[in-house]
Amino acid sequence: MARPELILAYEPVAACESRLLAEGYSAAATAEIASYLAQSTDLAPEFDAIADACGRRGIRFVPVELDAARSVLAARNPGHCLVWTLTDGIAYFRGSAIPALARLGGHPVLGSDDAVFALCQDKFRSGAVLGALGMPVPNAGLCRDGAWIPAPPPAPLGYFVKPNRLGAKIGIWPDSRCQDLAEAEALSRRVFAAYRDDVVVQPYVPGRDVRASFLAVDPLADVERLGIFFVDSGGDFQTMADSLALYGDTGAAARASNTYAEPELIPVARSQPVADRRIREIASQLMRGLGLRDVFSMDFRVEADDTVHLIEFEVCPGLPCFDFRGYCLREWGLGLADAMAETAACRFAC
Structure with a gap:
């Protein structure tokens, strides 16, 4: 055989x-x-x-x-x-x-499901679906080369601007948090010129960045095996330069020169157990209502009063990234290679 x-x-x-x-x-x-x-x-x-x-x-x-x-x-x-x-x-x-x-x-x-692979790569459409499912997502606008399709709601704390189909980091500059719609339109024109992409314009939400990672090494694993960590990178949000410094050739060069520094992973439950539980409830709802399963990640902003904002989800999380490796080790007691192999072995056994 x-x-x-x-x-x-x-x-x-x-x-x-x-x-x-x-x-x-x-x-x-x-x-x-x-x-x-x-x-x-x-x-x-x-x-x-x-x-x-x-x-x-x-x-x-x-x-x-x-x-x-x-x-x-x-x-x-x-x-x-x-x-x-x-x-x-x-x-x-x-x-x-x-x-x-x-x-x-x-x-x-x-x-x-394959439909979810396509959905999560269009941040505006996925945000609309998440909102329809009752998720706590910021109400976003969509702008194409300075033209609104529609505009976002008023935002007392200003706006956060990111490319629609390039994830939360690609092309984001230090001024991607802006104060008014005119600045957002200008950022839209910059993104369109460089990447030919629309931008999602969300009301800025305060708080700390949180990454929730999931791998069902055991096919019966539920949200209790979700790893939920603050990812403190030293800034209010991660820029393109920050991302480049961690991964790929730039990250490899930084490791070779001993200048590589990973953000610290701190369990949310340690200081904000209410927020941790709310994130698990959100993940459970999306596993039932959206079809997330097996392997995925979710990004949140969590405020000091335990208010949780869902920013996005991914169905192809960065497996070799520091946060997913840390999750596999802490939650499953396995290095990445063994976690992947054991996941496959359990599926074949079923």
Whole structure:
């Protein structure tokens, strides 16, 4: 009988860069956009460790670049494999096609429904759906090259501006928190010129950044296995420069020169147990109502009075990132390679 296979599909940075340059993006914008795929760069040196961890559990590990995924899946027996999507995207990146491709071939997938992969990459639309589900999301506007589609509500504390399809960090500058709509329009024009993207304009919400991570190593795991941590990076919000310093080639260079510094992970329950419980309730609602499962992350702002603001969710969290590694170790007592292998082994056992 053939050994079961864990197929990890990912989009490499170089492939994305080549495509964006061919589409006319500037070299600077291309480098920033493609850096969001840094987890594929960061995880590649650990493929041998993941293969070893899988091998000890009777599983063959097969990392597959995105452009080869169609032929690889076509040659696989759906009854003997499990597909795990490492990098997603619907605009600048293409990884969200993998769950749909797997479904087309009848291959089982680890993670949420393929529709959710596309939804979470459009921050305005996902925010609208989250609002309809009663989630505590800031009421956002959408602006395209300075033109409103619609405008956001009044905001006494000003606004926060971010690209709509590039996540919460890409292209965000230190002045991305602004005071009025005229400044937001100007930021929209800057983003459109650099990235050809709309911007989500949200009322600024105070508080500390919180990351909630989830991996169902045990298929029966529920929100009690969610890891909820303050992520204090030293600033009010993380900029593009902050993100680049942590991941990919820049992060590797910082580690080599001993200048790498990770934000501290502090359990929310330690100081704000009420907020911790509220976040678990939100995650439970989204697992039931939105179809989040297996592996995901959520970003929040939490105020001192335990007010919780849901900012966004991701179905392809950065597995090799410091926060997800910390979660696997603290919650499951496993390094990343063993956590991935054990998750796959439990699925095959089921």
